[in-house]
Amino acid sequence: MDVLLIGSGGREHALAWKIAQSPMLNRLYAAPGNPGIAECAEIVPLDVADHEAIVRFCRDKAVGLVVVGPEAPLVAGLADRLEEAGILVFGPSAAAARLEGSKAFTKDLCSRHDIPTARYKRFTDAAAAKTYLDETGYPTVIKADGLAAGKGVTIATNRAEAMAAVDGCFEGDFGGPGAEIVIEEFLEGEEASLFCLCDGNRAIVFGTAQDHKRAFDRDRGPNTGGMGAYSPALVMTERLVERAMKEIVEPTLKGMAEIGAPFRGILYAGLMLTETGPKLIEYNVRFGDPEAQVLMMRLDGDPLEAFLAAARGDVSAIAPTWSRDRALTVVMAAEGYPGAYSKGTEITKLPADDATTRIFHAGTSRDGDRLVATGGRVLNVTARGATVREAAARAYAAVEQVGWDDGFFRTDIGHRAIMVEGA
Secondary structure, eight states: OOOEEOSSSHHHHHHHHHTTTOTOSEEEEEEEEOTTGGTTTTEEEEEEEEEHHHHHHHHHOOOOEEEEEEEHHHHTHHHHHHHHHHOOSSSSSSSHHHHHHHHHHHHHHHHHHTTBBOOEEEEEEEHHHHHHHHOOOEEEEEEEOOOOOOOOEEEEEEEHHHHHHHHHHHHHHOTTTTTEEEEEEEOOOOEEEEEEEEEEOEEEEEEEEEOOEEEEEEEEEEEESSSEESSSTTTTOOHHHHHIIIIIHHHHHHHHHHOOOOOEEEEEEEEEEEEOOOOOOOOSSSSTHHHHHHHHHHSSHHHHHHHHHHHHHTTOOOOOOOOOSSEEEEEETTTTTSOOOOEEEEEBOOOOOOOEEEEESSSSEEEEEEEOOOHHHHHHHEEESHHHHHHHHHHHHHTOOOOTEEEEOOSOTHHHHHHHOOO
């Protein structure tokens, strides 16, 4: 089978690397790709926003499956157009992608189906939102309604932070005119990520992970798209996974089917593990980034078989198998990220991949013979080990071998899990 992978980040590099190992694969194409993806796929010059061009390419090349990595093309309806053309696609329709594309939509769905989540209110007016905030306590959570590349969430600990967050959302940081925000109760607990392979009616667990959203050590600084992750999430016991599936994921699939928007693809539930049980923080409608990197490092089975089953609408025969190893990834980001950062700085050296350690390209390109940084998150240094501590040691040893003077990284990825292991 020939496969087209859509995307250009670290998530897509990890997916390409793993798909390339499938015995079902004939040829793997990628658009727009990156230098890392180019090592395991044929890069094709497609504009991923041009759905007709993608359909033409798939027809010309007899592509059997399209795997969509990022959320934006899904929210924009790429899966719908491919299905109309009779092309199998791994990823939800635009209607189903509202689970990520609109936080307000998801909160309302939770309310209708008694899915445990934080209390919330929706606002389309800054003044009304500020009045409401003056009536509540802190900390509180302020979210831009639409897509914001993982950065449209503010945990405000005081009035000044809250007012600035509201102004930022309504003045154009994450929306502008017509914008909407959701103000939520702040939940106490530990966060974890649960991934589910869905066919529209049923869901099977497809791994767990924990990521680190804050930019700096000890969970300080602004929220980012993710500065590192590890898998599995040790706090996600079998009992907690069962509860999350029964109380959160399964009612969500039922609710989406009832409104004529069955969900097919990967459903990524961001959870808060509270004293009363797991509660939904948010949904993503694709693999996490950088969580995909650690999941692919641990997956022993064939991802293409799983993705194809979901695209065809029947995952009942899929039983993912996982390495007993832990996997951990450290994000190397450009100085200034998640704010303004320089582009085009040179990466002069990368350590060689081996059986336990790999470098996934997240924001790189070629400038002649030079490898340069073009994104905020640039490299994902990923390793496996018998323990999280061992995986972290291998990853950080590889980080030290990277020749790039213009980046930064957290030095404490996996610290909570390491403490649990040592207890």
